Structure formats: C-alpha cells, structure tokens
Amino acid sequence: MRKLFIIDSSTVCPLKDQELDNWLSGKPYSISPPEVKMPVIDRINLRRLSTGAKIALYCLHECCKSIDKQRVSSIIMASGLGALVDTQTFLTSISRSNNSLISPTPFIQGGHNTISGIVAQWLQNDGYNMTHLQQGLSFEFALIDASISLNTDDEIALVGSVDEDIPILSEIAKKYGWSEKMAGQITFHASAYALTPSASVNNNVRIDDVDVYQNMPVEQAIELFLIRNGCSTSVLSQIIIRNPLKRNLSISGMEIDPVVGLSFSSGALGLHFAHRYHKIFPKSRVLNVNLDVDGVGLILTSSHGF
Structure with a gap:
C-alpha cells in the first residue's frame, strides 16, 4: 500500500x-x-x-x-x-x-x-x-x-x-x-x-503498511507481514496489542485493553498510541496487532528516517 x-x-x-x-x-x-x-x-x-x-x-x-x-x-x-x-x-x-x-x-x-x-x-x-x-x-x-x-x-x-x-x-x-x-x-x-502521502517537518510519523489476515494463525500472519516489509519482531521498538478474547500469543507487547476498556473500535486507538510513542522515542518502529474474532489487523508505523 x-x-x-x-x-x-x-x-x-x-x-x-x-x-x-x-x-x-x-x-x-x-x-x-x-x-x-x-x-x-x-x-x-x-x-x-x-x-x-x-x-x-x-x-x-x-x-x-x-x-x-x-x-x-x-x-x-x-x-x-x-x-x-x-x-x-x-x-x-x-x-x-x-x-x-x-x-x-x-x-x-x-x-x-x-x-x-x-x-x-x-x-x-x-x-x-x-x-x-x-x-x-x-x-x-x-x-x-x-x-x-x-x-x-x-x-x-x-x-x-x-x-x-x-x-x-x-x-x-x-x-x-x-x-x-x-x-x-x-x-x-x-x-x-x-x-x-507526503512528509514534512511537522508530520514525521509514517504508516508503512496495513493489512488484514483471516483464516490464518496470528503468528504466521505477523511473520508474513513483517517479511513483506523487510523486518522482523527483533527490530521492532514496540508491539501494541488489542486482544479482547485473551488469546495466547508467542509475542509480547503492550496490551491496550486493560487501560482503555473494550469496544469494536479500540484497535483504532492503537494507532494514536503508536503516534505518541514515536514522538517520545524518535527513530522507532511499532507494530499494532488488532486481534478480532474474524482475523487480525496489522499496522506497521515508523518515525520518518528510521
């Protein structure tokens, strides 16, 4: 994209x-x-x-x-x-x-x-x-x-x-x-x-990629998504997770559900959290993992110049 x-x-x-x-x-x-x-x-x-x-x-x-x-x-x-x-x-x-x-x-x-x-x-x-x-x-x-x-x-x-x-x-x-x-x-x-689509001095946080995976194990979806973007979990600065169904995951990160509550739109808050994270930690890369009943949504963001 x-x-x-x-x-x-x-x-x-x-x-x-x-x-x-x-x-x-x-x-x-x-x-x-x-x-x-x-x-x-x-x-x-x-x-x-x-x-x-x-x-x-x-x-x-x-x-x-x-x-x-x-x-x-x-x-x-x-x-x-x-x-x-x-x-x-x-x-x-x-x-x-x-x-x-x-x-x-x-x-x-x-x-x-x-x-x-x-x-x-x-x-x-x-x-x-x-x-x-x-x-x-x-x-x-x-x-x-x-x-x-x-x-x-x-x-x-x-x-x-x-x-x-x-x-x-x-x-x-x-x-x-x-x-x-x-x-x-x-x-x-x-x-x-x-x-x-254009960068400037005032908007240096970039959405690198977004995708939705269905009928696939979460870990496999994350691996495919990161490979497509030339990276792996080892180079990520942080992983922000929405996991309302409390699924067992092999990855760890910051779960937003305990602090913001639950809604069908709480995954969208994760992008705002990533936006704030990049401002606190320049030159960082963040993966948002949005686990839902019908699949997983993934958003990869980075500070411009990462």
Whole structure:
C-alpha cells in the first residue's frame, strides 16, 4: 500500500495524552472516564445527534485544526457496529408506535454515513466519502481505503473511528464470543486521523503498511507481514496489542485493553498510541496487532528516517 504520514490525531479514551505518554514510557499513570467533548460546529443541527456521534465529530474537528481543509480529498469512517443509539431509538419507536406516525430523525441519523456526511457538509467537501463496518477490523480497512483514495502528494484523508455503548451491546458482544466479564468492560471510543502521502517537518510519523489476515494463525500472519516489509519482531521498538478474547500469543507487547476498556473500535486507538510513542522515542518502529474474532489487523508505523 502507499505509505501515509500522520499530520495529526485525536482520541477520546480513558487515557489522556500525558497519562498515555507515562504509560508508554513505563511511568506511573492514572485512568479517568473518557471526557465527553462536543464539537463546535453547527450546534443547532448537532443537538439531536447521539453522544457517540458528537464525540467522533469532536475528534475529526480537532484534526482539522492543523490542516488546510481545502486539501481534504476523502473522508472515511470506521465503526464496528454503526450508529447503535439512533438505530435502537428508531426500532423502539416502531415497536411502540401502534401504527401512528413516528419521528424520522433517528432513522436518518442511524445511517452508517451520518458522521462522514456531516463532516463533508461542514467542510463543503464533495470528495470521496465512505464508512466501513467490518466489526473489530473496520479501521484497518478504512486505512487501506485511505491509501487507495489519495491520488496526489498534497491531498489529505480524514479517517475516523467510533463505536457507541448501549446496554444491549453486552448481549451482542456475548454472541461474538466475549465472556460476561469482558462484556461488562465495554465502553465507547472515538478517534480521528489526518493523513497524507507526503512528509514534512511537522508530520514525521509514517504508516508503512496495513493489512488484514483471516483464516490464518496470528503468528504466521505477523511473520508474513513483517517479511513483506523487510523486518522482523527483533527490530521492532514496540508491539501494541488489542486482544479482547485473551488469546495466547508467542509475542509480547503492550496490551491496550486493560487501560482503555473494550469496544469494536479500540484497535483504532492503537494507532494514536503508536503516534505518541514515536514522538517520545524518535527513530522507532511499532507494530499494532488488532486481534478480532474474524482475523487480525496489522499496522506497521515508523518515525520518518528510521
């Protein structure tokens, strides 16, 4: 795939950036509930959106502060299960309607492209717009899509990820093989990234490769992926792992699940963690391993010049 550089990243999760830096550096850190922040765009039309949608828009808005908005050529979102809050509201209103008229708002906002569509309207952007929903591997597919969609070096792709937390989600998670204890750790996550094919002084963290492997042992997938990129686990500076099903692995690294909780989008947080790691440790190389029920997503990043 085409290499991409991270201009900026933004997340909402239990580890604020300073605490995240401490965790990555092996220093004492503290965890706090994710801070719910609202975007400062189009407040009138956003007031009816779910909290999760607003948080995702906040992350995307933060990324846009450091870029030339006219350079944005694609807006791509990833979500494990889509707009759950509005979908549940719409289905509940149908079941209770008694054949009477119901509000169309939850149906409209329950569409998978709601967030990317709002960002496109805000930016007055008529470029490529897509949302990927492949459970826990959605973000990797979104990154691959972003790499394909960028045609020139001066273009920028906005890539975001979000999953909401509703009470019924714990029951859904159990159907995907999550234990009752794991289902109780489900929370919401959102993240956003501004990506470009060209390097600069301000964006020296590079996404070297992204891929998804299915129907293959994890260790074999990692070996093939690293060989393709001319390296091995011995030269990696760090491995960041999302492993909600607690699979036994022959590799070791920093597992993010205990510190950020569980969601189908928590793998996307791993890229933000890698981004911060490269800023702390220049000339480093990091592998993100995102283990999901249906396969494994792999992201290789490095500091420019590694």
